[in-house]
Amino acid sequence: MISETLSTPASRTRRRWWPASAGQAAVWIIVVVxxxxxxxxxxxxxxRSKPYYLPGGVFTLDGYRVLxxxxxxxxxxxxxxxxxxxxxxxxxxxxxxxxxxCGRTNMPGRGLYAKLIMAPIVIxxxxxxxxxxxxxGQSGYLTSLLGRNLHLxxxxxxxxxxxVVLGAAVTVPIAFLTCRAALEGTDSSLEDAARAAGASPARxxxxxxxxxxxxxxxxxxxxxxxxxxxxxxxxxxxxxxxxIDFYASYLYGSWANSITPDPPFVSAGAVLLLLVVxxxxxxxxxxxxxxxxxxxxxxxxxxxYRPLDLRRCRRPLSIVVGVFIAITSxxxxxxxxxxSSVTTLTTLQPPWQLFTTANWTQIATDPTFRRAITNSxxxxxxxGAATVLLVAVATLVAHRSRFRLRATIAPLLVYPRAIxxxxxxxxxxxAYLMLSPGSLVRNNIWGELIAxxxxxxxxxxxxIYPSLARLNxxxxxxxxxxxxxxxxxxxxxxxxxxxxxxxxxxxxxxVTLLNDYDPVVFLQKPGTEVIGVTMLxxxxxxxxxxxxxxxxxxxxxxxxxxxxxxxxxRRSRHA
Numbered sequence: 001m002i003s004e005t006l007s008t009p010a011s012r013t014r015r016r017w018w019p020a021s022a023g024q025a026a027v028w029i030i031v032v033v034x035x036x037x038x039x040x041x042x043x044x045x046x047x048r049s050k051p052y053y054l055p056g057g058v059f060t061l062d063g064y065r066v067l068x069x070x071x072x073x074x075x076x077x078x079x080x081x082x083x084x085x086x087x088x089x090x091x092x093x094x095x096x097x098x099x100x101x102c103g104r105t106n107m108p109g110r111g112l113y114a115k116l117i118m119a120p121i122v123i124x125x126x127x128x129x130x131x132x133x134x135x136x137g138q139s140g141y142l143t144s145l146l147g148r149n150l151h152l153x154x155x156x157x158x159x160x161x162x163x164v165v166l167g168a169a170v171t172v173p174i175a176f177l178t179c180r181a182a183l184e185g186t187d188s189s190l191e192d193a194a195r196a197a198g199a200s201p202a203r204x205x206x207x208x209x210x211x212x213x214x215x216x217x218x219x220x221x222x223x224x225x226x227x228x229x230x231x232x233x234x235x236x237x238x239x240x241x242x243x244i245d246f247y248a249s250y251l252y253g254s255w256a257n258s259i260t261p262d263p264p265f266v267s268a269g270a271v272l273l274l275l276v277v278x279x280x281x282x283x284x285x286x287x288x289x290x291x292x293x294x295x296x297x298x299x300x301x302x303x304x305y306r307p308l309d310l311r312r313c314r315r316p317l318s319i320v321v322g323v324f325i326a327i328t329s330x331x332x333x334x335x336x337x338x339x340s341s342v343t344t345l346t347t348l349q350p351p352w353q354l355f356t357t358a359n360w361t362q363i364a365t366d367p368t369f370r371r372a373i374t375n376s377x378x379x380x381x382x383x384g385a386a387t388v389l390l391v392a393v394a395t396l397v398a399h400r401s402r403f404r405l406r407a408t409i410a411p412l413l414v415y416p417r418a419i420x421x422x423x424x425x426x427x428x429x430x431a432y433l434m435l436s437p438g439s440l441v442r443n444n445i446w447g448e449l450i451a452x453x454x455x456x457x458x459x460x461x462x463x464i465y466p467s468l469a470r471l472n473x474x475x476x477x478x479x480x481x482x483x484x485x486x487x488x489x490x491x492x493x494x495x496x497x498x499x500x501x502x503x504x505x506x507x508x509x510x511v512t513l514l515n516d517y518d519p520v521v522f523l524q525k526p527g528t529e530v531i532g533v534t535m536l537x538x539x540x541x542x543x544x545x546x547x548x549x550x551x552x553x554x555x556x557x558x559x560x561x562x563x564x565x566x567x568x569x570r571r572s573r574h575a
């Protein structure tokens with residue numbers, strides 16, 4: 001069958017005129033240009049005295065000198081470090097604790113909680129921030145209820161500690177996933193032996209389980225710290241009342257509000273942040289390599305365990321976890337829905353007396369909001385499909401070919417997610433401006449599509465590669481024995497088998513491209529609006545209700561795509 005299907009005269013002719021190595025080289029070049037291309041003009045612009053499009057510029061380090069001489073820059077650095085450290089500590093403690101409770105104990109509801117903990121990843125980030133502001137902000141519903149009505153001491157969300165709490169709530173799923181994956185990969189023989197010796201559950205967890213999690217904890221701590229350095233939405237939504245800037249929001253504000261166009265010191269700041277995050281990526285890679293030394297494997301295999309009996313603490317801990325999920329995700333989501341449907345969210349009147357459809361009418365009639373929704377859907381659909389196809393072929397070149405430079409493809413596919421989105425956006429801005437072909441994508445949504453797709457190309461790779469790694473290479477050898485070329489094998493055998501993974505990658509890419517916004521804050525122009533940047537800009541203008549309604553639309557689209565995508569994935573796997 002393979003011989004009849006794959007070894008045909010037409011296929012042999014195609015192999016003769018289009019050698020496999022030439023096609024593989026073309027895929028490699030595309031990946032290199034997309035990933036490395038925006039970084040070269042970014043570094044170049046940071047070393048010029050004037051923007052590229054102005055005459056008379058020379059090579060200089062003045063951009064870095066100006067950056068270091070600004071007190072506002074150092075305040076932003078200090079704020080960012082405080083936020084990153086606080087967020088990392090809280091997120092890791094909460095994520096590791098939840099992973100142990102859901103993965104190693106008999107806590108009631110642990111299966112449901114393990115799914116609900118992932119809500120901050122599913123809910124669009126700006127929508128979650130708006131929900132937090134609606135409930136816990138300075139004029140938030142719960143803040144007003146406790147402070148003004150009940151005269152109780154309240155928190156200040158527009159402060160470094162308040163932002164840390166929000167940042168931790170958003171990143172807890174990262175620590176939870178990392179620690180839970182580590183627990184599932186270890187055997188519980190040591191824990192069982194300790195219990196047999198009479199150790200209490202608390203002693204087993206503190207003396208055995210947590211030490212085994214040490215590499216995973218360090219791994220997710222480095223990742224969360226790196227992500228916290230590039231956060232943009234939290235300071236833009238919560239920072240203005242207290243005049244608090246973070247690194248990313250400082251660069252954004254300096255670019256948008258500078259007297260001189262596109263100041264070189266912004267590019268210099270972007271390069272510095274790129275170097276720091278890249279160094280953290282190297283550290284994380286070494287931690288992942290060291291993690292193998294902490295794996296405990298027994299005769300029963302990884303993931304086999306007998307849950308720790310929490311005894312009388314079972315239900316109280318279950319209630320605490322449920323309250324945590326409600327406070328961090330459930331109540332803010334409810335606040336987002338309320339804010340989108342009332343004239344103003346206040347404790348002075350019941351919400352049903354303030355009900356209005358004006359916010360939704362504006363979403364449906366305002367051209368800016370309508371274009372934002374349409375453009376975001378187009379970018380998510382076309383960008384998701386194109387990215388998954390490119391990554392699938394690039395993954396095959398990297399792991400199932402003899403191309404000489406194949407070893408460089410996997411790092412190139414992984415690196416973009418480590419690049420801060422705002423930095424990548426500045427890089428694409430300069431790339432489109434410097435290259436004449438860039439004019440074809442500079443003033444339309446295609447430039448934004450490329451930037452967003454490159455930023456999230458890593459997600460498609462981490463979904464597709466594990467499925468490819470499980471495929472036996474006997475498929476390749478059997479097809480080659482019949483005379484089939486590499487491209488014929490890839491198109492006729494490997495890609496069809498990878499279809500379920502590609503569907504899963506497309507769903508993930510669609511949701512991520514719909515929610516992401518950092519890479520296009522410098523690329524969006526009138527007529528090329530996307531949901532995330534539109535929400536940022538309208539919020540800064542004081543538009544609240546329509547922004548909340550737009551966030552609800554985003555949440556609804558994500559929920560619908562996940563439901564449809566899950567059903568399609570199940571059918572594909574069954575087929």
